[in-house]
Amino acid sequence: MYGGEREVHVTDVPKPSITGSGEALVKVTLGAICGSDLHIYHGNIPISPGKVLGHEFVGVVEDVGAEVKRFKPGDRVVSSFFTSCGLCALCRKGWFNQCVNKATFGFGEYYGDLGGGQSEYVVVPLADHSMEPIPSGISDEQAIFVGDILSTGYFGAERAEIKPGDAVAVIGAGPVGLMATMCAQLFGPARIFVVDMVDSRLEVAQELGGIPINAKEVHPVSTIQEQTGGLGADSSIECVGVEAAVDTAIRSVRGGGTISMVGVPSVVTGEFPYLDIWLKSLTFRAGWCNVQAYMRPLLDLIAAGRIRPDVIISHRMKLDQAAEAYRMFDAREATKIVLTP
Ligand SMILES: [Zn+2]
Numbered sequence: 466m467y468g469g470e471r472e473v474h475v476t477d478v479p480k481p482s483i484t485g486s487g488e489a490l491v492k493v494t495l496g497a498i499c500g501s502d503l504h505i506y507h508g509n510i511p512i513s514p515g516k517v518l519g520h521e522f523v524g525v526v527e528d529v530g531a532e533v534k535r536f537k538p539g540d541r542v543v544s545s546f547f548t549s550c551g552l553c554a555l556c557r558k559g560w561f562n563q564c565v566n567k568a569t570f571g572f573g574e575y576y577g578d579l580g581g582g583q584s585e586y587v588v589v590p591l592a593d594h595s596m597e598p599i600p601s602g603i604s605d606e607q608a609i610f611v612g613d614i615l616s617t618g619y620f621g622a623e624r625a626e627i628k629p630g631d632a633v634a635v636i637g638a639g640p641v642g643l644m645a646t647m648c649a650q651l652f653g654p655a656r657i658f659v660v661d662m663v664d665s666r667l668e669v670a671q672e673l674g675g676i677p678i679n680a681k682e683v684h685p686v687s688t689i690q691e692q693t694g695g696l697g698a699d700s701s702i703e704c705v706g707v708e709a710a711v712d713t714a715i716r717s718v719r720g721g722g723t724i725s726m727v728g729v730p731s732v733v734t735g736e737f738p739y740l741d742i743w744l745k746s747l748t749f750r751a752g753w754c755n756v757q758a759y760m761r762p763l764l765d766l767i768a769a770g771r772i773r774p775d776v777i778i779s780h781r782m783k784l785d786q787a788a789e790a791y792r793m794f795d796a797r798e799a800t801k802i803v804l805t806p
């Protein structure tokens with residue numbers, strides 16, 4: 466649970482139970498720490514100490530409310546990191562992440578005050594629309610990321626409008642950047658440049674078919690331009706959220722190209738190169754993932770062996786070690802940490 470800035474505690478809390486007819490109680494079998502959990506860890510999210518953290522989890526249904534139709538006790542499930550109703554005007558338009566009834570797991574009062582998945586049990590409201598069953602043969606480690614970072618990587622790649630033969634620049638090789646690299650491959654690019662400053666992460670990017678560019682050693686924009694005949698990449702996927710990374714994402718694409726930003730912004734406002742974007746006729750897309758639309762197809766891609774999201778897991782730890790896990794992830798000593806209760 467959140468214990469205040471840079472403090473995570475492991476403690477016993479009462480077992481949650483379902484109170485609404487559309488809810489499911491899930492016994493968590495695997496949780497993960499996400500980059501956006503670090504925004505909480507750094508004290509940048511309005512959340513009270515004592516709240517259970519975690520929004521990436523899989524588990525087994527233990528109890529369901531009377532109106533839950535798709536799930537029964539014993540079902541293995543993966544949940545989206547947020548809930549959606551499937552019935553409101555924006556859900557009916559397919560924008561589940563804009564659902565008027567949405568709430569986010571483990572993110573405190575301001576984001577709907579749901580429980581967290583870095584725990585033994587979590588209650589999932591609007592369960593029929595917020596969870597997917599895990600097909601048999603898919604492990605927890607393979608399934609967990611469809612609820613957030615794998616869907617986000619796919620969303621970023623899809624909105625980059627990658628065409629066969631394209632050159633793509635992925636900015637950031639953290640968990641989301643690695644997922645974006647993996648998903649970009651599904652669209653048939655000739656080359657994917659991956660920019661980061663951490664060698665261990667760039668090594669994973671290379672294993673996924675990316676061309677690593679270490680921004681500590683070379684200037685990423687000029688390196689991408691040199692390797693594309695001076696033009697720049699056809700599209701870029703921004704997976705960090707800091708201004709310098711957004712700037713690199715914009716500058717590394719050619720005229721007429723597309724920038725797809727999925728990194729969680731670390732500032733509310735900032736410099737934006739309106740004139741450059743206009744002069745180069747660029748398309749700039751930004752947003753957080755519409756997860757519920759992607760969970761099913763991504764589980765099918767995993768089942769078919771087309772993608773292997775679990776390759777990014779660098780550390781497997783027990784929930785009891787959560788405080789140390791947060792410290793390691795924050796220090797970039799780990800690429801991705803999963804926690805078993
Ligand atoms: Zn996340």
Ligand SMILES: [Zn+2]
Pocket residue numbers: 549550551552553554555556557563564565566567
């Ligand atoms: Zn809705």
